Amino acid sequence: MAELSKDKLRWIYERMRLIREFEDRTAQLFAAGKIPGFVHLYAGEEAIAVGVCALLTDADYITSTHRGHGHCIAKGVDVREMMAELYGKATGSCKGKGGSMHIADVEKGMLGANGIVGAGGPLACGSALMAKVKGTDQVTVCFFGDGAAEQGTMHESMNLASIWKLPVIFVCENNGYAQTTPAHYHCAAKDIADRATAYNMPGFVVDGTDVFAVYEAANEAIARARRGEGPTLLECKAFRYYGHFQGDNMSYFSEEEIAANRARDPIEKFKKRVLERGLMTEQELAEIDAWAKKEVDEAVKFAEESPYPALEEVYTDVYVSYP
């Protein structure tokens, strides 16, 4: 496994805690009616976004999903601008015009959350083709869910990426449910990674609740892409704490399933292992917990104090020029 320095371990914990704090707070704010639209929360899947993005630079790209907050935070998007975007404020990542499902920050290589399931695949092929044509060593990570795995766009994207040996890492976040439909019902193959054979690319399954496993797998897949050897399909098995969207009553989850999920919480697993190894202390972890809370407190304050976009803004950032 690639060496994980103390600084990198610290960064991993910071990002995972920040995602969890952001999502838990968003759940509360949404329930309080402060956030318009829909939110789909990433809590429980932190190890995937963080384990992968720990190996990327700002020059590398990611494409995301409707459940994109975790990807944004792992890629370094400012949480104050993210929260303002959720509130629909002018200071948001996309001037308040995108909301939760359309946060983007190209400077950070975050090409956008996406309300269309499976829409990230073609975008990832596009940015990867750009890197290949220009001869850079940039890679693109395409995060998608088990539901998106059944969309034609993903099949086309993986096929194209393989034909052209594009530097894409397809990371399937299999949280067990496509909205409310269990993966064992909608996926004939059960293990989505099995499909890699048909696309003539390597594919395998990894524990998506173990950040060390994700990091090791992503390290090899990213290195392969940078060497120009083409795409990889990485299926990360995980779970989500919240419903498909906030308001989903999660009646399809059994008590046993919820308890089993809590027992494999990615953040708790990380804490236990770095403490046992003596690589981080309780105090260091507690300081990061407090830091994450403060970051989100400030993000909420920033969002609430920010103005809404001016009415004239409705005519800007659109494909048609209005007089």
Added chain:
Amino acid sequence: MSTIGIIANPASGKDIRRLVAHASVFDNNEKTNILQRILLALDAIGVDQAFIMPDYYGLGPRALDGIRLSRLQVEMLDMPTTGTDRDSTEAAARLRAMEVGAILVLGGDGTNRVVAKGCGDVPIVPISTGTNNVFPSMVEGTVAGLAAGVVAMKVVDVNRVSYRAKRLEVYVDHELIDIALVDVVTSSDLWIGTRALWNPSQLREVVLARAEPGCIGLSSLGSCFQALGAREEQGMHLRLGPNGVQVLAPLGPGLVTRVGVQAHRLIAVGEEVRLQPGAGTLALDGEREIEIYGQPEISVRLTQDGPRVVDICQCITEAASLGFFCGSPIQKL
């Protein structure tokens, strides 16, 4: 009443060695097909009943969907599942309690390792559906089904067509914590991570129950010094390092690389090897399983207390010599 147990691992053959080596995906459709061929063979020779371990993919129900059995009654084992390797151990223990005649195991070295924790003296018929396998054979499911069937039906004397596998017992601070059937390896990798081993620079020590020249993985490394089969009452201890003899060995599919071996020696059954201390991971049968913290005392004992394994070829030969497949005595030309 002849009964068979079947434990098929839907997760075998899918790890990172598809990326870091050139292993192929052993998909679950193929495992389903193998299971169908097994069931048809069991049915053809007159086995009464088979019990299949439930799993997240549903290998058993899928295998039953599309085949017609005339006699064989097939049931799924009534047990809770976790989707982890604990299911295989639990299934093996239940099948043992049910006194089935044999257990067919579809998986790799790792699957057989966890089955061995629960199967007791019930003979097992291992079929390889994994990657770097030493313990199970790459064998056609139909033939494996026939072999398991004649054992369960007591057509052959199981003691004549099987052998007792060796077992490596792993002790941490003198407490038995796990077992392996092929190899125990210490690695400087701090984390279990994706489990597989492929970087020789991170390997420190190897204890082998078998050193098989016809296989890939660390078992083949040992065979560069001396081949040790499944039935030989010896094992091997190797200490690795960059300053040792650079041995060319096939560590994985398509991954033939130099491994530095500083020292090696044979070990006898009953002997305990004390491993050098140091932080890292312990790999059992090719997969990192245990993260080592602090400076515990780790030792490995070679025993002959492994599972009873059916020799498929010997079993079929024995059944044939008894005229089982002919139905009635036939005249010689």
